[in-house]
Amino acid sequence: GAVVSQHPSWVICKSGTSVKIECRSLDFQATTMFWYRQFPKQSLMLMATSNEGSKATYEQGVEKDKFLINHASLTLSTLTVTSAHPEDSSFYICSASSVSYEQYFGPGTRLTVT
Amino acid sequence: AQSVAQPEDQVNVAEGNPLTVKCTYSVSGNPYLFWYVQYPNRGLQFLLKYITGDNLVKGSYGFEAEFNKSQTSFHLKKPSALVSDSALYFCAVRPILLISSGSARQLTFGSGTQLTVLP
Numbered sequence: 061g062a063v064v065s066q067h068p069s070w071v072i073c074k075s076g077t078s079v080k081i082e083c084r085s086l087d088f089q090a091t092t093m094f095w096y097r098q099f100p101k102q103s104l105m106l107m108a109t110s111n112e113g114s115k116a117t118y119e120q121g122v123e124k125d126k127f128l129i130n131h132a133s134l135t136l137s138t139l140t141v142t143s144a145h146p147e148d149s150s151f152y153i154c155s156a157s158s159v160s161y162e163q164y165f166g167p168g169t170r171l172t173v174t
Numbered sequence: 175a176q177s178v179a180q181p182e183d184q185v186n187v188a189e190g191n192p193l194t195v196k197c198t199y200s201v202s203g204n205p206y207l208f209w210y211v212q213y214p215n216r217g218l219q220f221l222l223k224y225i226t227g228d229n230l231v232k233g234s235y236g237f238e239a240e241f242n243k244s245q246t247s248f249h250l251k252k253p254s255a256l257v258s259d260s261a262l263y264f265c266a267v268r269p270i271l272l273i274s275s276g277s278a279r280q281l282t283f284g285s286g287t288q289l290t291v292l293p
Contacts, residue, residue, distance in 0.1 A: 066217070094280065103264065103285045104218075153217050163281055165210070165218040 063087055064156045066166035073144055073173055081139045081169045083154030089134035090156035094163065095127075098151045110137055144173045176201040178267050180284035187255050188292050195250040195287045197239075197265030207248040208266040208281065209239055218264065224248060225270075235259070255291045263287050 063086040073079050083093055092111050096104040108124075110116035110131035118124045126148075128140040137156075141148050149172050155163040177200045187193045199205055206225055210218040222233025229241045239250045248265060266281040 064217075101262070101286070101288070103283045106280060109280060151215070155218075162220075162223070164220070167217040168215070170215060 062162070062164045064090075064154065064164045064166040066152075066154055066169050068169060069167060070170045071172070073171070075145055075173055076143055078140055078142045079144055079171060081141075081152055081154075081171075083137045083139070083156065083166050085135045085156040085164070088156075088158050088164075090137075090158060091134065092157045093131055093137040094155045094157070095129060095137075095139050096153045096155070098153060098168075100151075104153060107139075141171065144171070146173045149173045176205070176267050176269060176282045178265050178282055178284035180263075180265055180287045182287050183285070184288045184290070186290045186292060189257050190254050193250075193252050193255040193259070193289065193291070195263050195265075195289060197248045197250065197284055198246050199248060199265070199267045200246065201267050201269045204270045205267045206270055207239075207241060209233065209237070209248075209250050210264045210266065212262045212264065212286075221250070221263075257291045257293050260289055260291045263289055 065084045067082045094109050095107045097107050098104050106119050107122045108116040108118045108129050110129050112131050112134050116129035131137040151168050153168045154166045157163045179198045208223045209221040212218050221237050222231050224231045224241045232238045237252050239248050241248050264286050265284040268281050
């Protein structure tokens with residue numbers, strides 16, 4: 061149980077376009093979802109926390125207009141990278157949490173902006 | 175605010191030898207502590223957690239960790255390392271709070287330790 065999926069697993073896009081990444085909790089209801097960014101061989105940097113049905117809370121330094129997060133249901137959250145640029149290339153990981161203390165992580169999405 | 179330190183960027187160990195990956199933490203109050211493993215281009219896989227109770231926690235794939243409150247440490251250990259254990263390991267902490275709102279379930283991660291098990 062407690063499976064989290066992400067789609068796509070790898071995406072390449074051109075500079076200036078927008079990319080949407082989906083995060084789904086497959087067998088539980090996720091009241092909270094977290095989005096992380098990870099650079100090669102570095103730790104996870106929390107970008108934002110989203111609760112179902114409400115606006116996401118962004119960490120300091122994360123542009124909310126650039127990284128749009130929507131948590132429309134208890135099983136789906138999306139991250140849209142708007143007007144992507146090469147510096148947005150990274151590994152994006154989501155995690156989902158129910159009423160318990162644990163977070164369950166998705167497999168990650170590799171974004172490459174050319 | 176909580177923090178996690180993993181003092182070693184890299185740990186090398188020979189296959190069959192015991193391994194230790196170090197983690198110390200700082201948190202107000204009592205902590206929830208976690209270890210995760212990450213293989214290349216993959217998300218994080220849960221290994222084990224400490225919530226309360228026995229200080230020695232056993233987890234997946236033969237890993238265990240010992241919670242030491244006086245030293246604020248939660249080192250990951252395995253008696254006999256395998257080549258397949260080579261990966262990036264993260265320690266994480268969050269405080270135990272009476273009201274567990276969404277943001278309160280945030281984890282703070284250490285910087286990660288790359289474990290290489292040599293055949």
